[in-house]
Amino acid sequence: MINIHGLGFRFSLFLIAASMLVVFTTAEFFYRATYEHEISEANHDIEELYRTVDATASIAAFLEDEDLAKEAINGLVTSEKILAASIKSDALYYQLNVTEAINKDTQSRAFVVRHPFIPEESLAEVNIYPNLDHIIRQAEKISTDNSYSLYASALVVGIVALLITYYIIISPMIRVGRSLHKITPSTTQRIAVPKYHTRSEIGALVRYTNLLLSKVEEQFSQERQLREEIEFLEYRFRMLFENAKSATVLMTESGIIELKNNAFIDLVGKIGLAKKQDYGELLEELFENPAAIKASLLESFERNEFATGEFKLKSANSKNVMWVQLIASPLITEDGERFYQITLNDISNRKHELQKLALQADFDSLTGIYNRNGGEKLIAKLMNKGHQFALALIDLNGFKAVNDIFGHDAGDEVLIFVSEQLKDKIRKNDVAIRWGGDEFVLLLQAEDEASVKTAIAKVNDGVKQPFYFNHDKTPTVVSMSVGVAFYPRMSNDMNTLIKLADIAMYQAKQNKVAAPDDYLIFAQPEALNSRDNQ
Amino acid sequence: MTFYKRYSLTLTILMALNSFSCLGATPEKIVVVTNQKNDVQVMDKKGLIDLFMGKYSAFPNGKQATPIDVELNAELKAQFYEALVGLPLARVNAYWSRLKFSGRVKPPVIEQTINDVCQRLEEDESALAYIYESNVTNKMKVVYRFD
Known part of the structure; x- marks a missing residue:
């Protein structure tokens, strides 16, 4: 007591x-x-x-x-x-x-x-x-x-004083203390004013404490509301970050990753790297050409700019090549710590599509050999490099009939067949081009008519093979007429060269019935002039 | 001596004048007397106290003294002791009651009436008593007068 x-x-x-x-x-x-x-x-x-x-x-x-x-x-x-x-x-x-x-x-x-x-x-x-x-x-x-x-009376006075203070001051204070101890802040619980103390200092203390409790309750509820709002916001932000399709990391200057989202983990998994705390300064371990990337990024950072670029990732197998668009920005916290935020957008699909588009531009989608566009580029390239070559323009005979009789699918089959033959029968350094419709061009590494003749003869043998459609018992045979012009001997201009070859091919086509073996004619530059003159 | 005589005469006259002026109201004068033949001519108050209150049983000249109290005249006795020691009779009696146990000190001899006292005075040479002045005979000798 x-x-x-x-x-x-x-x-x-x-x-x-x-x-x-x-x-x-x-x-x-x-x-x-x-x-x-x-x-x-x-x-x-x-x-x-x-x-x-x-x-x-x-x-x-x-x-x-x-x-x-x-x-x-x-x-x-x-x-x-x-x-x-x-x-x-x-x-x-x-x-x-x-x-x-x-x-x-x-x-x-x-x-x-x-x-x-x-x-x-x-x-x-x-x-x-x-x-x-x-x-x-x-x-x-x-x-x-x-x-x-x-x-003795002093002692008695002391004891009496103790009893009085106990009953008047201490006992109510203990009761107040106990009820204060039991109170959970931020609830509506309050301390009861002790009996006979409504006007005493203890009563005042209790009232002030209750006022304080009310303030605490108010503040608590305000803070709780605020916290809920912050949590809600944080939840949203986390959702935004973690579910973002772009791989995003927050890393220190030395490369230690502080934050990473699921997309980043997936990306690392895709290129076959183990989960690690860091992948080198500026994630360089992820890339195929780390030195170039690092230099490019640091250069941007020097200028206090965010860095961006498209880079190729390292890959486990050559089939699955991944490209990313990298956006890196340095962040400086209020404490002066430096972080990098790096976002990697997977742009592999776009890259592949672009490549495909580039391919489509230069190759014929049906036959897989160069199309006219690709061919023209190639010719320009050869001309630029100063190569000598023979341009053979080939036109199929009887193709229109196949189209008319057997339909376009059959025509396509013929075109594919011819292309295959051209590809197979030419030499390694020669090129086959589908110039359009049933016209083809061969670029042959040859300076004289004899070697051209030999090469074309091989091709002709292939093309002339009997060709059977689905269930047809009668074979279809496609022949060709060829006009050849030499570069640079006959002309330095591609169009002139083609024109010359075309004229020659036309002459050969005249012979297709009368002299089928005379299917190859070399261009005569004078003929062009004479024709121009006509 | 002449001075003393004149003094006492003057006092006597004064007293007499006083008596005349208040006749009947003033009590009779008390005197202390001895036998005519006694050698003692005069006594002072202290000497009377010594004898009546038991200190001495002889006169200053060495002859035996017999102080006498009058038993039946209480008024006289009271007047005498009041005049002598300034005490009421009850106190005087109490004084004697205290001393009776010692046996060494004796109170005055008791005579019943004034006449008995007078008779004793005339017969006993050692007697010493107080009487009213009017009772004095020629066989007695006044040794002290209360003024």
Whole structure:
């Protein structure tokens, strides 16, 4: 019940200590005062005692009667307060214990004994020696008792103060403390004001505490709302980040990845790398050409710009080549720490499509050999490089009939067949081009007619092979007419060259029925001139 | 001595004047007397106290003294002791009651009436008594007058 560190105990202790101090400092004074009082009381008592024997002493002195004198003196000495006494007149002397008193150095008190009938006449003197030992002992005893009772009352005051403070202050404070302990902040719970304390300081304390609790509750609810909003926002942001299709990482300058999303993990998985904490400074381990990337990025960062570029990733197998668009921006936090945010957009599909588109532009989709566009480019390239070559323009005979009789699908089959033959039969450095419709061009590495003839003959043998459609028993045979022009001997201009070849091919086509073996004709540059002249 | 005589005469006259002026209201004067033959001529108050209150049993000249109390005339007795020691009779009696135990001190001899006292005075040479002045005979000698 009593807490020695508690207010009540301290208060009482201080009160007791203070009273003890007061008692201690005043005890000596009280002791002295009591002592003096007792001594003077004793003197007074001696006077009183003398008065009781005054008449006897007076008569004794008058009659000079020793018996009466003895009676008076003995009567005095029976008192504890008197040690010795004597009576002395002209005719009379009697004493009791006087020697002892004088030995003790006791001062006597003298009383004049008057004539019993003539008061103005003094007859004798009575000397009374107070029993100082006894008187002092008594005085000391009373003084000590007084001091003790002072100490005792100080103690009692302390205990009473403890009880009062306990019931008036500490007990309600403990109750308030307990209910405060039980209260959960941010709820509507409040402390009850203790009984009889509505106007006391404890009541005020409780009211202020309740006000504080109300404020706390308000603040809590505000903060909770705020936190919910932040959590909601954070959830959204996380969703945005984690579900983003672009692989995104936040990394330190040294390359340690602080944050990465699922798309990044997938990307790393796709290129067959193990999950790691870092992939080198600026993710260089992921790329095929790390040095170039690093240089490009750092150069941008130098200019305080974000860096962007399209880069090829390393790949486990050559079939699955991945390209990404990289966007890297340096971030500096409020604390001055430097981070990089790097986003990698998978652009492989777009890259593949672009490549495909490029292929489509130069090759014939049906036959897979160069188309006219690709062919023209190739011719320009060869011309630029100064190669010598022979351009053979081939036109199929009877193709229109196949188209008309067997349909376009059959025509396509013929075209594919011819293309295959051209590809197979030419030499490694020669090129076959579908120039359009049933026209083909061969670029042959040949400077003379003989070698051209040999090459074309091989091709012709292939093309002339009988060709069977699905369930047709009669074979279809396609023949060709060929016109050849030499570069640069005949012309430096591609169009002129083609024109020359075309003229020659046309001449050959004239012979297709009359002289089928004469299917190859070399161009005559003069012929062009003559025709132009015509 | 002449001074003393004149003084006492003057006092007597003054007293007489006083008596005349207040006749009947003033009590009769008390005197202390002895036998005519007694050697003592005059006594003082202190000497009377010593004898009547028991201190001495002899006159200053050494001859025995017998103080006498009148028992039946309480008024005279009271007047005498009042005049002598200033105490009422009860106190005087109490004084004697206290001393009776010691046996050494004796109170005055008791005579019943004034006449008995007068008779004793005339017969006993050692007698010493108080009487009214009017009772004084020629066989008695006044040794003290109360003023």
